[in-house]
Amino acid sequence: MKSKTITYLLAIIISAPTIAADVLEPQTRSAVNFDLSLPLHMMAPKPIVIERLRGGSIIDPGVISNDSDAPFFDDPALQSALGQLPGPVKQSDFFALDNISGVSPPDPTGDVGPNHYVAMTNLSFAVLNKSGTLLYGPAANNTVWSGFGGACENENSGDPIVLYDQxxxxxxxxxFTSAGPQYYNCVAISQTSDPTGAYYRWAILNNNGPGNGNQDLFPDYPKYGIWSDAFYISTRDFSGGSYEGVGAYALNRADLVSGNPSPGIIYFYVPRGTSPWQVGDGLLPADLDGMTLPPNGSPQYFVGTMDDGAGYSAAEDALTFWEFHADFNNISNSSxxxxxxxxxxxxxxxxxxxxxxxxxxxxxxxxxxxxQSYRQRPLHRLAYRNFGSHESLVTNQSVEASAGMAGIRWWEIRDLDTTPTLFQEGTFGPxxxxxxxxxxxSIAQDGDGNMGLAYSASSANMNPAIRFTGRLVSDSLGVMDRTEGSIIEGTGSQTGSQRWGDYTSTNIDPLDDCTFWHxxxxxxANGGDWQIRVGSFKFDECGDPGFYLNATTSSQAICVSETANYALTVGPVGGFNDSVTLSANGTPGAATSSFTxxxxxxxxxxTTLTIGNTAGLSTGNYAISVLGTAAGVSNQSIDLSLNVFAMPPEVVTLDSPTNNxxxxxxxxxxxWTGTNALNYTVEVASDSNFNNIVFSDVLSSNTVAPTNSLASNTTYYWRVKSANSCxxxxxxxxxxxxxxxxxxxxPLIVSTAKTAYANDFDGDVSDWGSSSLNGSNSWDISNNQSVSGANSFYAADIGTTSDTVLISPQITLPLLDELQNNLTLQFWNKQTMESNGAECWDGGMIEISTxxxxxxxxxxxxKLLTDPYxxxxxxxxxxGADAWCGDPQAWLNSVIDLTDWAGMxxxxRFRITTDGSVAREGWYLDDFKVQSCEYPDLIFEDGFEAQL
Structure with missing residues (x-):
């Protein structure tokens, strides 16, 4: 950005189309596990486990390299105002899922097929139809690997990608998986076109990394691209906590689609070395749009970005362009x-x-x-099209578009396999x-070459929103000169985290090759959890002149003798505006059909299609097709379904959990098991009269999991009723x-809690003390925060060196035997102490004296059964000592096993230690309790000796 004139000669030298400093050697990778799953719709959704058991954090490893922001220089490619020409038109939008996983960021991704939309986030996903009706989920992502075993099933680590392979x-x-010490890319390919059906599943080990004893590499930030010969992946490979380089994979397409247990996998590793600008913070593989494949023998393309002011010693502002030639017959020929x-x-x-x-x-x-602009990488996707006359790649990156104002730099690259050329670029910064x-x-091109760009939008005067714009292929180069549209205007701001999504996705509908889905x-709500929205938009100018048919709801259910109504829209394609005639085919029995x-x-x-005179119909599901015809253009049709019921459904039988x-x-x-039902209402309550319902849902399937965890060691009651149109x-x-x-x-029923000592810090605390081992002591009762009552103990995380302790009274621990065990210390604590990634600058610990x-x-x-250091x-x-720290963490319940000290x-002693800089709020402690579990003498409790 700022040093081009100084480094002009060097820029000329490195701009030549030469290979990287080292010739990269192809390697192989192995699928260490494979199977064919049950159909997804038969799998019980896996619950989201608590954060500490997820197998890894939702992370963005590496130093945040944004602290040296230089003075802003005007962006020569800036578009400083919104376009005024008629833009793409929103077609639909619907809610997909929300933050059932309780994490940030969501990293929303998804794709559209002929009949479905699949949305995936950290750490959950949902399958919907294109009208937004939920067909499966939301469920934990590792539900997809149910029964698979290993880390892919047992972890739920995030950074998901969804792609529809047209x-x-x-x-x-x-x-990916992230708990280690081995790391996997978990890949699932549907066996059929139905995303709720069965999947071929692989666990691909990312092994034999550089340095540190060749330990396995963690494949952070995996991005996928569909190509004619393979599915391609890029990863940011970490050794320990160090970002070492970029991994590039080719997974043999034919092997994956056919379910080969040992697919061909070619892998290249590009070390960051002394030229980290080569790979920046990751490369992006091309992802095919449309049905025209790349030319025979075409390599796959990867693209990265570099900014000469971003700290990776780049000589200029540029795109790095890579070619992956995969030869699965002779891997040594790959490059x-x-x-x-x-x-x-x-x-x-x-x-x-x-x-x-x-x-x-x-x-x-x-x-x-x-x-996230400071990350030197383009954003998902690198969308590829073969237009016949030329091939094209488009992608984008967040930037500082004008002084202190975020915008989006976007690029189109052409002449891919000769001399890759930046055909056009612009910075969208209204x-x-x-x-x-x-x-x-996220950006893509429709079948005519028109571009759609969708994005997040926010300011001090508005909540975050989802918006879109675009340009026609005939518009002036370098400008999104079309009006801006809105998918949804948010009504809340995020207060619990600064993390926003690291990527999102804009994809093209495979049916019309015109509609963008984002x-x-x-x-x-302010302070609430993120929500995921899916929206679609298109240019009226896209496609050959014609029309399309769409139904607001393509499926209707009635009780026999009722009428069914389908709201239909007939829309223009390519400016077509002539009359369209409709007819209904497949009307069942003596039923009639008519259009308003x-x-x-x-x-x-x-118009509205009405199906009437249904009195004589039998119970069942009927398929009806609506045909549209018009002079001079292709006919279009849409399939509808009619579900007819003759009587209310039978009473449901509960299956699992079994009674008691x-x-x-x-x-x-x-x-549960039910018949003749259109939907089910399920209720879970903490009382048998269902006055306190803790979970309820109405759904069409016969399985569901509560969206939030139930309380542990608690008795619940559940029931289900069914309904149909009758x-x-x-x-x-x-x-x-x-x-x-x-x-x-x-455990309830079989034991009772026996308290040896408890103090909620709301009454007498005279038996507690505190002292300083070094520096200032701030331990005291506080009424700022608590779990129960009004008070807690509190120590500040100060900005000077200190070592202070809070000391309990002496407590006599009970002896343990077969009738009394499970001796624990339990307390609640809230930690806002300065952390350093996976380590602690300041922190706290617990000590014991005998x-x-x-x-x-x-x-x-x-000994820490929950909330480990x-x-x-x-x-x-x-x-070097273990500690608690968090910047910040919520209230956590700490449970410590005291078995080793029974009878003593x-x-x-709670100990907080701080270094000589940076203060944080500190450490709160509440509801301190020592207890054991007492079990009854089962032999004599009823007066008779048990016959064993």
């Missing part, structure tokens, strides 16, 4: 080569954030959200005029189950 009419769903550096106009990716990730303002809060930040975009995030308007005189037009089941999962799969059944029998005990719980407080030892991590102290007085007199 070549084979199949779906690809993926995510992955940087074939070009494509110069661009000056770009500024370093954004003046308030601090850290506090970058984009929102209405009603000082909490900013992340722009915020220079209207003050609205636009970022986290998935993104928004909020509907027919023919449709001009487009767009609406114990140790049931906290998000149990509820399953009425509803009575509720089923009521079943009761008890959830599994959490660590520290005394000699009346004269000497203390730290209670080790293996976050990592070692980075430096300071206790460098002990004293506990």
């Amino acid at each position: 070549i084979s009419d199949r779906w690809l769903l993926s995510q 992955f080569t940087r074939t070009a550096i494509i110069s661009m106009t000056d770009i500024d990716t370093q954004f003046p954030c308030v601090s850290g990730r506090n970058c984009i303002p929102q209405l009603g809060t000082t909490n900013g959200i992340d722009i 915020g220079a005029t209207d003050g609205i930040h636009r970022w986290m975009g 998935v993104n995030e928004y909020l509907n 308007v027919n023919p449709i005189p001009s487009l767009p037009g609406n 089941a114990v140790a049931v999962d906290l998000q149990p799969s509820l399953n 009425g509803e059944s009575t509720y089923s029998s009521v079943y009761v189950f008890t959830t599994m005990p959490a660590p520290g719980d005394c 000699d009346s407080g004269n000497n203390f030892t730290q209670i080790s991590n293996d 976050d990592g070692p102290y980075t430096s300071g007085l206790l460098s 007199n002990v004293v506990f």
Whole structure:
């Protein structure tokens, strides 16, 4: 951006289409596990487990390199105002799923097929039809790998990608694993065109990394692209906590689509080395749009970005261009080569954030959200098209478009396999005029070459929204000169996290090759959780002149003798506006069909199809087709379904959890059997009269899991009733189950809790003390925050060196035997102490003394049944010792196993240590309790000795 004149000669040298410094050697990778799943619709949705058991954090490894934001230089490619020409028109939008996983960011991704939309996030997904009707989910992403075993099933780690493969009419769903020490790309390919059907599944090991004893590499930020010969993947490969380089994979397409247990996999590793600008923060593989394949023998293309002001020592602002030649018959012939550096106009990716990730303002809060522009990588997808006359790639990246204002730089590359050329580029930054930040975009081209760009938008005067714009292929180069549309205007701002999505997706409908589908995030309430919205839009000018048919609801259910009504829209394609005549085929039995308007005189037009005289119909599902005809253009049709019922449904039979089941999962799969039903109402309550309902849902399938975890060690009641168009059944029998005990719980029914000592810090605390081992002591009772009552103990995380302790009274722990065990210490704590990634600058620990407080030892991590230490102290007085820290963390319930100290007199000590800089709020403690579980003497409890 700022040093081109200084480095002009060097820029000329590196811009030549030469290979990277090292010749990269092809390697193989293995699918270490494979199977064919049950149909997805038969799988019980897996619950989202608590954060500490997910197998890994939702992370963005690596240093946030945005702290040295340089003075802004005007962007020569800036479009500073919205276009005024008629833009693409929104076709639909619907809610897909929300933050059932309780994580940030969501990383929304999805794709559209002929009949479905699949949306995937961290850490859940949903399958919907194209009208937004939920067909499956929401469910944890690792539900897709149910029964698969290993890390792909047992972890739920995120960074998902969804792609619809129009070549084979199949779906690809993926995510990585992150717990280690081995790491996998988990890949699932649908066996058929139905995304709720069965999947071929593979676990691909990312092994033999560089350095650190060749430990396996963590494949962060995986991005996928569909190509004629393979499915391609790029990853940011980490060794330990260090970003070492980029991985590029080719997965043999024929092997995956046919379900080969050992597919051909070619892998290249590109080390960052001394030239980290070569790969930046990741490369993006091309992803095919349309049905015209790349020319025979074409390589796959990967693209990266670099900014000479971004800290990776790039010599200029440019795109890096790579070619992947995959030869599955002779892997040694394969190559992955940087074939070009494509110069661009000056770009500024370093954004003046308030601090850290506090970058984009929102209405009603000082909490900013992340722009991610400082990451040197283009955003998903790198959309490829073969137009016959030319091949084209388009992608984008968030930037500082004007001083302090976010925008989107977008590019179109042509002449791919000769001399890759930047055909056009622009920086979409109307915020220079209207003050609205636009970022986290995704771009694609329809079948005519028109571009659609969708993105997040926010400002200090508006909540985050999802918007879109575009350009026709005939418009002036370098400008999105069409009006802006809105998928949804959010009604809330994000206050709990600065993380916004790291990527999103804009895809093309395979049916018309004209409609853009976009998935993104928004909020509907201040401080609430993110929501995921799917929207579609298109240019009226796209396609050969003609028309399309659409039904608001393509499926109707009636009770016999009722009428069914289908609202239909006939819309124009390519400017067509002549009359369209409709006819209904397949009307069942003696039923009749009629249209409120027919023919449709001009487009767009609406009509209603009515199916009447249904008294003589039998129970069943009938297929009806509507045909549209018009002079001089192709006929169009749409399939509708009519579900006829003759009587209300039977009473449902509950299957699982079985009646009186114990140790049931906290998000149990509820399953039942019903017939003749259109939908089911399920209720879970904490009382047998269902006055306190904790979960309810209305759904068409006969299985569901509560969206939030139930309380542990608690008795619940559940029931289901069914309904159809003729009425509803009575509720089923009521079943009761008890959830599994959490660590520290005394199992209901068979035991009772026996408290050895408890203090909620709302009364007498004179038996507690505090002191300083070094520096200032701030331990005291506080009424700022608590779990119960008004008070808690609190110590500040100060900005000077300190080591202070809070000391409990001496507590006599009970002896344990077969009638008394499960001895634990339990307390609630909230940690806002300065962390350093997976380590702690400042932090706290718990210690124990068995000699009346004269000497203390730290209670080790293996005794912490919940809330383990976050990592070692980075430096300071206790460098290397394990500690709790969080910046911030919510209230957590800590449970510690005291079995080793049973029968002893002990004293506990909470210890907080700080270094010499950076203060945080500190550490809160509440509801301290030592308890054991007492079991009855089962031999004599009823007065008789048991016969065993």
